[in-house]
Amino acid sequence: MKLTTKLMASSALVIAPLAAGADGHMADEMTIVSWGGAYSASQQAAYHDPYAENTGVTIINDESSAEAVAKLRAMNEAGNVTWDVVDVVASDAIRLCDEGLALEIDADTQLADGDDGSKASDDFGDLLVSDCFIPQIVYSTTVGYRTDLVGDTAPTEICALFDTDTYPGMRSLEKRPINNLEWALICDGVANEDVYDVLETEEGQAQAFAKLDTIKDSVVWWSAGADTPQLLADGEVIMGSTYNGRLFSLIEEQDQPVAMLWDAQVFDLDGWIIPTGLTPEREARALDYVKFATDTQRLADQAKYISYGPARASSAPLVGQHATLGIDMAPHMPTDPANATNTFLYNYEWWADYRDDLDAKFQAWLSQ
Numbered sequence: 001m002k003l004t005t006k007l008m009a010s011s012a013l014v015i016a017p018l019a020a021g022a023d024g025h026m027a028d029e030m031t032i033v034s035w036g037g038a039y040s041a042s043q044q045a046a047y048h049d050p051y052a053e054n055t056g057v058t059i060i061n062d063e064s065s066a067e068a069v070a071k072l073r074a075m076n077e078a079g080n081v082t083w084d085v086v087d088v089v090a091s092d093a094i095r096l097c098d099e100g101l102a103l104e105i106d107a108d109t110q111l112a113d114g115d116d117g118s119k120a121s122d123d124f125g126d127l128l129v130s131d132c133f134i135p136q137i138v139y140s141t142t143v144g145y146r147t148d149l150v151g152d153t154a155p156t157e158i159c160a161l162f163d164t165d166t167y168p169g170m171r172s173l174e175k176r177p178i179n180n181l182e183w184a185l186i187c188d189g190v191a192n193e194d195v196y197d198v199l200e201t202e203e204g205q206a207q208a209f210a211k212l213d214t215i216k217d218s219v220v221w222w223s224a225g226a227d228t229p230q231l232l233a234d235g236e237v238i239m240g241s242t243y244n245g246r247l248f249s250l251i252e253e254q255d256q257p258v259a260m261l262w263d264a265q266v267f268d269l270d271g272w273i274i275p276t277g278l279t280p281e282r283e284a285r286a287l288d289y290v291k292f293a294t295d296t297q298r299l300a301d302q303a304k305y306i307s308y309g310p311a312r313a314s315s316a317p318l319v320g321q322h323a324t325l326g327i328d329m330a331p332h333m334p335t336d337p338a339n340a341t342n343t344f345l346y347n348y349e350w351w352a353d354y355r356d357d358l359d360a361k362f363q364a365w366l367s368q
Contacts, residue, residue, distance in 0.1 A: 026285040029058040030084040036063035037226035038249040042305035043087075045323070047293040054292075057285065066223055068092060072101050072275055081277040084286045087136070090129050090269040091178075094352040097132035102273040103283070104131040110287055114314035115296035123296070123312045127269055129348050134272040134290050135311035136299065140265035140334035140343070141179050144232055144247040145239035148257045158264035159187040161239065162215055172228045172240030175221035177362040178351060179241065179266050182344060184211035186264060196350050205358070209365050221366070232258050244334050248307040252325060252332070262339040268346045271311065307332035 032048065034040045040061060048059050064071060065087050075081045088096070096102040105111070107120040107128060114123035121128060127135040145155055150167055160167055161183065173180050185195050185204065188211045198204035220237055222228055228242035229250045247260045272294070274286045292298065299310035300318035307329055310316060319329055330336060334343075 025281050026288060027282045029060065030282065030285050030289065031060040031062055031082060032085045033062045033064050033068060033083050034087040035065045035225045038246055038306055039225060042302050045305050046302040047298055051289060051292050069095055072096060076101055076277060081275045083275055084278065084282055085289055086273050086275060087270060088273055090133060090271065090348040091351040091355060093133035093271065093273050094130045094348060095355065096273055097130045101276055102132035103276050105134055110291065112291055112295035114312060116314045118314060123314050125313065127311050129269065132273050134294055135269050136271045136294060137302065137308035137311055138267065138335060139270060139308045140244045140267050141241055142244050142265040143239055143241050143261045144228065144250065144258050146232060146235060146257060147259050149238045154259065155261060156263060158183055158261060162187050162211065164215060164218055167238055169238035170218055170220055170236065171215065172220040172222050172231050172237045174241055175223050177358040180212060181208040182266065183264060184208040187211060192344055196347050205361065232256065245306040245308045248332050252327065263342050264344050265334055266344045266346050267334065269311065303329050309333045309335045
């Protein structure tokens with residue numbers, strides 16, 4: 001069930017827009033799409049609440065990011081784009097930009113300079129992977145497991161996912177090919193650096209699906225980022241993939257008997273796009289919001305609530321302790337050297353090219 005929350009600004013607030021559209025007007029309501037759960041909660045605290053307080057705008061939250069590409073294609077086809085700002089992974093931003101469904105952004109004129117005086121393009125650096133993509137965080141997809149269900153030998157490697165003899169029980173995996181195919185090949189003997197070359201071939205794709213066949217009957221497939229944490233908390237799965245920040249919340253905030261694997265964690269980027277087809281007033285509001293939400297302080301503020309690394313270099317020195325737990329957040333970041341000894345680098349451009357084809361093959365495989 002999608003959660004829709006309206007933040008109604010207090011009538012006592014002083015309305016002080018941060019910028020104005022070409023005619024001086026910005027929409028007084030906007031719909032922001034994201035992933036839900038602990039991640040959306042961190043955005044609420046770091047971005048939405050202070051922006052609504054400063055501007056008086058009403059923010060409607062929608063948790064449909066997992067379906068962003070399909071829904072934006074449908075909205076564009078219908079000529080009725082109802083979303084104003086959308087949180088997507090980098091490969092989806094590249095696809096939406098290539099299809100003309102996302103607005104191109106000039107980072108140095110439309111985004112804030114860094115607090116250290118750097119231009120936005122320098123501050124974000126290589127993370128600006130598309131002309132339409134405004135990076136927020138560096139995160140990873142990894143695996144959590146129930147410490148009370150794995151016996152005396154806790155898993156240390158990603159291939160425990162496929163080891164149902166040592167770790168019997170259900171596991172949860174995302175209902176899409178990304179990460180699952182890469183981990184399947186790695187656990188079938190393919191070197192990390194060869195994974196995408198192998199996956200480009202029909203034989204390589206068949207190899208990956210054959211490896212997934214070995215655990216298919218032991219998998220609960222998830223679609224929302226909150227699914228695996230809930231399945232782990234309920235003891236319905238022994239292990240499962242999800243985002244590192246969700247596991248941080250489960251372990252540190254909820255004190256569940258869960259630990260996480262950093263082995264073969266898949267680095268990825270997440271950020272904003274603004275759909276094309278908005279009215280000038282809605283587009284001006286969306287641009288004003290993303291300029292505020294991706295400045296140095298706001299990106300550092302998000303790290304107070306969830307263990308995702310800020311996308312700006314100037315934000316990194318400002319990352320401190322968790323807002324309520326009082327623990328240092330740096331050791332919980334996927335980029336911490338102790339956690340990043342064996343990472344898998346997600347290839348955004350490769351998936352932008354192959355996503356539609358492999359999505360269809362993955363869904364066909366699931367239905368068999």
